Amino acid sequence: MLSIRDLNYVYPNSDEPAIAGMNADIPRERVFAVLGESGSGKTTLLNCIARFLTPTNGTITIDDQDIADMPKAGFRRALGVVFQKLYLFPHLTVQENMILAPVKAFGQARSEARRTSAEMLDRLGIGDLDDRYPSQISGGQAQRVAIARGLMLQPQYMLLDEPTSALDARTTGEFSQWLSELQEDTSFIIVTHDLPFATAVASHGIFLEAGRIRAAGDVENILQQARRPNNE
Amino acid sequence: MVSRLLLAVRIGWVLGAMLAGFCLAAPAMAQDREKPLRVAMTGKYPPFSYYDNEGNLAGFDVDVSREIARRLGREVEIVATEWDGILAGLLAGKYDAIIGSMAITAERAKKVNFSEPYYQSGAQLFIHRDNPAKVFSIEECDGMKVSAVLGETYQRYLEQNHPAVEVVTLKSSVEIFELLEQNRITGFVSDRLVGSWQIKSASRPFVPVGDMLYAEKMAIPVRKEDTQLLEGINEALRQMRRDGTTRRIHQKYFGLAAPSNVGPSGEMSSGVIAAKLFKGFAATLGIAAAALGIGFFLAIPCGLVLNQPRGGMAFLYWPVRTVVDFLRGTPVLIQLLFAWMGLGLSPYVAAIGTLGVNSMAYMAEIVRAGLMSVDYGQVRAGRALALSRYQVFRYIVWPQAFRVAIPPLMNSVVALTKDTALVAVISVAEVIREAQSIISVTFEPSKYYLIVAVMFFAVTFPLMKFAGLIERRIRRKGFAHA
Numbered sequence: 001m002l003s004i005r006d007l008n009y010v011y012p013n014s015d016e017p018a019i020a021g022m023n024a025d026i027p028r029e030r031v032f033a034v035l036g037e038s039g040s041g042k043t044t045l046l047n048c049i050a051r052f053l054t055p056t057n058g059t060i061t062i063d064d065q066d067i068a069d070m071p072k073a074g075f076r077r078a079l080g081v082v083f084q085k086l087y088l089f090p091h092l093t094v095q096e097n098m099i100l101a102p103v104k105a106f107g108q109a110r111s112e113a114r115r116t117s118a119e120m121l122d123r124l125g126i127g128d129l130d131d132r133y134p135s136q137i138s139g140g141q142a143q144r145v146a147i148a149r150g151l152m153l154q155p156q157y158m159l160l161d162e163p164t165s166a167l168d169a170r171t172t173g174e175f176s177q178w179l180s181e182l183q184e185d186t187s188f189i190i191v192t193h194d195l196p197f198a199t200a201v202a203s204h205g206i207f208l209e210a211g212r213i214r215a216a217g218d219v220e221n222i223l224q225q226a227r228r229p230n231n232e
Numbered sequence: 233m234v235s236r237l238l239l240a241v242r243i244g245w246v247l248g249a250m251l252a253g254f255c256l257a258a259p260a261m262a263q264d265r266e267k268p269l270r271v272a273m274t275g276k277y278p279p280f281s282y283y284d285n286e287g288n289l290a291g292f293d294v295d296v297s298r299e300i301a302r303r304l305g306r307e308v309e310i311v312a313t314e315w316d317g318i319l320a321g322l323l324a325g326k327y328d329a330i331i332g333s334m335a336i337t338a339e340r341a342k343k344v345n346f347s348e349p350y351y352q353s354g355a356q357l358f359i360h361r362d363n364p365a366k367v368f369s370i371e372e373c374d375g376m377k378v379s380a381v382l383g384e385t386y387q388r389y390l391e392q393n394h395p396a397v398e399v400v401t402l403k404s405s406v407e408i409f410e411l412l413e414q415n416r417i418t419g420f421v422s423d424r425l426v427g428s429w430q431i432k433s434a435s436r437p438f439v440p441v442g443d444m445l446y447a448e449k450m451a452i453p454v455r456k457e458d459t460q461l462l463e464g465i466n467e468a469l470r471q472m473r474r475d476g477t478t479r480r481i482h483q484k485y486f487g488l489a490a491p492s493n494v495g496p497s498g499e500m501s502s503g504v505i506a507a508k509l510f511k512g513f514a515a516t517l518g519i520a521a522a523a524l525g526i527g528f529f530l531a532i533p534c535g536l537v538l539n540q541p542r543g544g545m546a547f548l549y550w551p552v553r554t555v556v557d558f559l560r561g562t563p564v565l566i567q568l569l570f571a572w573m574g575l576g577l578s579p580y581v582a583a584i585g586t587l588g589v590n591s592m593a594y595m596a597e598i599v600r601a602g603l604m605s606v607d608y609g610q611v612r613a614g615r616a617l618a619l620s621r622y623q624v625f626r627y628i629v630w631p632q633a634f635r636v637a638i639p640p641l642m643n644s645v646v647a648l649t650k651d652t653a654l655v656a657v658i659s660v661a662e663v664i665r666e667a668q669s670i671i672s673v674t675f676e677p678s679k680y681y682l683i684v685a686v687m688f689f690a691v692t693f694p695l696m697k698f699a700g701l702i703e704r705r706i707r708r709k710g711f712a713h714a
Contacts, residue, residue, distance in 0.1 A: 100619070
């Protein structure tokens, strides 16, 4: 369980909190959705969970352990991030992208990392991309590679920031399908404003508005609540 | 009987003189016995100093230096250096004395102490034999172009005493001869002895006209504080005058009976020339390579600091920024002269250090631009994969930044290689200086400067092609913003 308690975040040189008194529990399930329009605090929340921002106050815990106290390698093994822009390393081939962290950060043998990488890519249906450079593959393929790269560390949770923003409608459909079928021990937290996509892949989620949780629970319910006018 | 007595008196006199000389020289010897006497001259002033057919320094001043050092009981070490910085080099302690045909002037005497004169000559106007301007003395040269070598006394003399004469200063007599041959100047003022000798050696149709403008006494300057050395040199010169050594040396180079094989023949064997040029070019490339190594490895941390004006290294930003801007905003030539004379570094250390630090400044900016071209998201992605700060830099940021930086870095390498030509000024025996010393004997500037240019081009051209090749390859891979 990933728990958020009394979380506040105020950007330097700003009066308005980007996140104001947020409480949420994100259980270990296949896919959990963090919804909201741009400016609602989604990205700030993602950056706090990923430890790129330090909360002004409040705590975030994974299985009752405060993430601020976790050692770096342990934390990155507990929680992976795939960015909206993916940030594949352009000077490295797909395989080199995959094995960089296992080899350099975790001291895995290169041959072993290569084997794991090949298995992973095969499983994600992109086993033939090994030797390509990121500039030589499609947006949908790059998306899979970025997720596969994160999965190499076998994290408990993986944050996906706006995973459909670079995909067209057809690829988004394929991606939803693929994400649901993916057999993994990893729980995905998708941060998105793409509601149809969220409905397709996630059962539960939270809906943010102005730095607060406006609705939580079943995705269908959330969307009904969200569609109601704000000024009731 | 009388002659025997005379002989005995003479012997006694000579022995006494030797004893006196020994006693006078003794304190200096005790002090500096181990250290060789370091003597500066240009090596480009034949027949006073020049490189002989074997490529060794020789000439009137070399012979005088040897005789003086022998009388002081010291080894002699001859330093070939540029004329326009020769006094500054003495003051900076690069050598102990200048035995390079330097005329005594009041201005120079303010900074250094001169020995007694060791020969006399004077300023002489030389013109083309055809005399198209119909001048017969310097007084008739008003409004005309008359040349002198930069930094020699003649330049100042002409400016002060013949203000209406347009003085054209040039680097050496080689350039002056070319201009006079092409009729671009009316004449030139030079040392009477040297000028006549040079004209003869170069087989030029030039002649002296009019009286000497003035007479000059050539002497040996030493630093003001080196009074013992000055006494020693004066005593040695007196001895040399007394025992005929001075006259013998003078006649060897200028006497009517001077043998033709003395002094540079106007020729140098092509083997010696090739050896000098290649040795010089090897020095050039060595200096460039060493400077490049220093520059590149300093440029990486400096580029990093410049790329991050905030954060942990913020306190380094302004110092680095200032140093880099200063180095890029001042002439390399001045930096070289400062390192050599101001900081008192040896020529090679000054050359490699200055060019290294200078190229560091340029390359730091290139490294900074390369680092800037890498999206910060790449850093986050790396950290999200549990890579350390160093690993992110080493495996993600640097490889991308470096590839972007390669083409401009290559341009820096080319620029640095060319900049090594400047270090000739601080008397590093690189290819330009070797070429100048060849030209001072052969009088063929166009030929040897062209050869040197081709040597440089042979190295820089492949570098430029290589840079272009890498640039195209990076574009093909498609991740450079360039």
